[in-house]
Amino acid sequence: MQLLNLGILAHVDAGKTSLTERLLHTAGVIDELGSVDDGSTRTDTLALERQRGITIKSAVVSFPLDGVTVNLIDTPGHPDFIAEVERVLGVLDGAVLVVSAVEGVQAQTRVLMRTLRRLGIPTLIFVNKIDRRGARDEAVLAQLARRLAVPHVPMGRAAALGTRAARFVPGLGPAAPDTLADHDDALLAAYLDGGVPDGRLRAALADQTRRALVHPVYFGSAVTGAGVPELIAGIERLLPVADGDPSGPFSGTVFKVERSPAGEKVAYARIFSGTLRVRERIPFGSGGGEGGAAGVRARDGVGDRDDGQAGRRPVGRRVTGGPAEGRVTGLAVFDRGGELRQDSARAGRIVKLWGLGGIRIGDALGQPGQAYRHHFAPPTLETVVVPGSGTDRRSLHVALTQLAEQDPLIDVRHDEVRQETSVSLYGEVQKEVVQATLADEYGLHVTFRETTTICVERISGTGAAVEFNKKDGNPFLATVGLRVEPAPVGAGVGFRLEVELGSMPYAFFKAVEDTVRETLGQGLHGWRIPDCSVTMTHSGYSPRQSHAHQGFDKSMSSTGHDFRGLTPLVLVEALRRAGTGVYEPMHRFRLEAPADTLGALLPVLARLGAVPQRTGTQGPLAVLEGAVPAAQVHELEQRLPGLTRGEGELESAFDHHAPVSRGAVPGRARTDHNPLNRREYLLKVTGRVAG
Template sequence: MGKTLNLGVVAHADAGKTTLTEQILFRSGAIRRAGSVDEGTAVTDGMEIERSRGISVRTACASVQWKDCRINLIDAPGHADFLSEVERTLAVLDAAVLVISSVEGVQPQTRLLLEAIRRANLPCFLFFNKLDRAGSNWRKAFAQVEKECGTPCLSLTRAEREEEREAASVPLDFSSSDWEEAAVLASGDEVLLERLLSGEACDSRLWECLKDRVSRGELYPAVCGASKFGLGVPELLDGICRLLKEAEPLGEELCARVYKVEHDPALGKAAYVRLFAGEIRNRQTVDVVGKGGTGPEEAPAEKVTRVRAVEGRRFIDGECLAAGEIGVIYGMESVQAGDLLGKALSGLREYRLAEPLLLSRVEPELPEELPQLTAALRQLEDEDPALGCEWNREKQELWARLTGKLQIEVLEALLLQRWEIRARFGEPSVIYRETPASPAEGFESYTWPKPCWAEVRFLVEPLPRGAGFQYECLVSPGKLPYRYQTHVETAVPRALKQGIQGWQVTDLKVTLVDGGWHHIHTHPLDFFVATPMGLMNALRNAGSKLLEPVLKVELSGPQDYLGKAMGVLASRRAVFQPAELSGDSFRLEALVPAAEAMELPVDFAAATGGMGIYSSRFSHYQDCPEGLGASRGRVGPDPLDRAKFILAARSAMAGELP
């Protein structure tokens, strides 16, 4: 029986990722004719907006057979506005195929993906595309990748008639002395190097060493080609099957990750899963652990009502999914994309590429459709949790978190096509964060109205930028039982979603320094009520400092426009290094506050006469200068208004009481 490999295709937008996926399906016999992105016939672009715009918006999956390998193929979006889909795809892969244009070379999102792949030690194969295009220089792009990531690369093919319509990708002679020398150097094996220098044969040990290094993410095999014509595709598949090892199960217990969620009108919510250990059977009860493991007492258990396995481009009914397989399960109504099922085991890879930085109010054209719009956005949030929908009950307002303006166009199209709702997204504003300005304590004694009794005392301390959130409990179990300590620890991150100025609180340490309960009056959920009030009291005493998001921006274009490009950045509080000059073009990197970058793409395009290329990604949060930034109205009851908050909290939790 052959091995099963879970392979993902990723790239910078327009590098030819979907075209390569089509050719893999065609060459392996999964489809009769390769579709075209330009013609809207790509089989992996199943949504109307994908076919009309020529872009991938959602992850697509198919299975192919190549020689003795079964390859589960996942095609992820290429546009920067859909990086949340990419990060969930990377998290379920055995290896990635990174498509790079041999004309444009390493592009901004190529760098982002290379960095994420290298940090996670994910095995990676490089496909240098567009060999037939004018300006193609795949060896230059190859050298760029090695320089950017610091990981050795090994060519499996060479190019003939590059930049011509008759271009060809020719497999290298693996028995030649030149290739053997390059492979031995790439393997990093001292024994092989000694054999090479002494003239001994290296063949059998060489391929095992190469497989080990490739499977550990320490060596990137490379193929050049032209996916439009299928050039290099068989050589790529041969290299993958020969050099990539099948992943071992992470353990015995069930461990699976949901990488995609869809809503089927007939069957309900469909969860696309990759199993890392254990199995999922029809009618099995499965724990939904969540994205970070929210604690076993909170993990809902749901029954799987249907199991489907991937077969070509279709999913067929089955009874069981085993470790290493990809499939679709139904019946898990609480699940969201990115959730873990079963148990979080060591060995899982995690990625953080997407950071929503924009906040927009969403309104229906017809006010009476607001309930339907809310329900539709909740479904879309299951499919992409980064959307982070918020419903302000007091103001009857609906808000969504976004990564870019293209996402707005896609969401408007999805709402119209799937629910026939015409929606308007307001002008996006930047998502700030806040942090305590100084150390401070806060106290809450929730002992009235009875029955209740919960006392908490917190210490909040600011941490360096980028440190995130830390929690510590200094209260002994004799003073406060473990079950109530767990309630406090669970409630603190929830309370920090909105601080004094209405933004998420970060870069702080919260310490529970004291607590009290009563053996008669303490109710099971009292500490969920007391914790936000005590924590907000501490944050008010500490004072709040705004943090603003910063983008890492890359500008490139003809050297004649360098001065104008620097002028556009200088007016936006940008920090940048000297430009890199190559031939007649420049490349300039800068750190720009997101609030200053809203119109930067338009202004840069105007300054360069449309000849410049702009890209950006999230970098970090920094202190916001005094007088800049904006507070936000609170969503929901304010813990500092004790009477209203207690009433609202007790009413909301009335249905949860045992």
């Protein structure tokens, strides 16, 4: 039996979950259709999803076709839960993008299609709700061409639009040969010579769809079932099945983590290669990503020893850390709408795994294979969580940490000084969902402070600092020298050595690197420094000294604590000398509005700091494209209906960070021991101030 891992994606309310129900019903997996309005769908299992009628967490359900078992993954449509969609993309063989025949191409539709195209995921388009009043067909096809700008092939036409009798009439239109010939020179030659046989045309369609060159378009209704059998036939004939060698080395990727009612971690993973068996021990980890000792590189450099002598020699070695390991205690695959416990699963399967207590979303299983990559921007908003009356702060922190396990982009920060916990979010709906989840699942009642924007810091120049063991008021038995330099956007934090790798124990080097990465989470203004190069220029330690009849004097030998305590002081001094700037998140925006409303729109855009970069017209509409500070997007959304008679349409998404150019430079409260204040820091870390 062949396997196909299929994602269902759409803008919120386009009908994804209803389509999932209809597919299961048509395939004979369920006898009765569930309803989003009634909260009875198979994939929206959370109480909160049923109450709100929206998908919050991705869900997997399986159904059989002739010769193909489809693992269907229903994903959220609301942009606040885009992280759930991101994690699914890396495990898909194909996708169905759902577009409403009434609303047409919407903001999230464009975001999703751009990502599907960039990743090369074969995608069918299903234009849903043709039975609804206001449904359109030709206008939606025009939007696909204009707003999505993708090659598409209508697989038929809609009839009786906007009525309960609406149906899909299959048949390739006259434009199909034109579209397909754009990607096939032989087909183009045959087309110009007088025509292409239908069989050859359909073979070219299947080939180009599997290569994500074109996108077949179906019309239908998830409510009435119109067009769904044809869509199912397209899924089976046009999308590629899962590949991977079941006898090869085991490799997989975790895309979802949840907790069982008993609190045990359960991982959802795609197996790309090999076969996984219950009771088997498997390595898992980040698959070679940044962080940890894997980033330590040794180079030629100066090593500072306790005797004060410096040496220079080529080193050229890389220090690497090993992944975690765990034993699989349980395994389930998805089968005919349910789960089936098995002793093993082979390449191509999506599985649920028990027993891997330290597992995280994005972890590679077995041999590192398909790496987890961020396809969408991280959250640009954060808010402080305020415990309600009777809510225990420790329990709240534990609950938020568990929610962050399920969504790693919910960054939980705890301020020990103010005893405050903050979380990063995509928007107000997600904040409401977090609030409801804490109340319903953990019995914790909270409110939130006003949402603020998350900035970053970037290094302006090069700076270096060093503190020597036992000199100039250094209370730590350690020598640490660091140089910081800017790095390109997206490069991450690089940590290198200009000292001899053998000049001190490896554990001390690792303590320095880990502390550097942690300290860079809060720059001079309190914001994270995401991209920079840090080089260790000096190192030194106090080895254990042996005294006759007394053994080793531990009080006079270095420990990891010394390096973890000294590194923040050296790093922030290097940052001071280099200088940092605060950068705010900027959204690219596309705004369509009646041309005669531009006079009212432009002054408001200017006041909000928006910079139009392109202006054009499409009939009676003006189209503005540009950049706007993320902090102003919410106000722009609120003002837009009044400025455009309710006819304006705004699409925005994070694009880049830009230097803060208006008002005071925003700072962020520190949650560490504040190495910017040496006296305060040493009092907290050592209990005294060095003389």
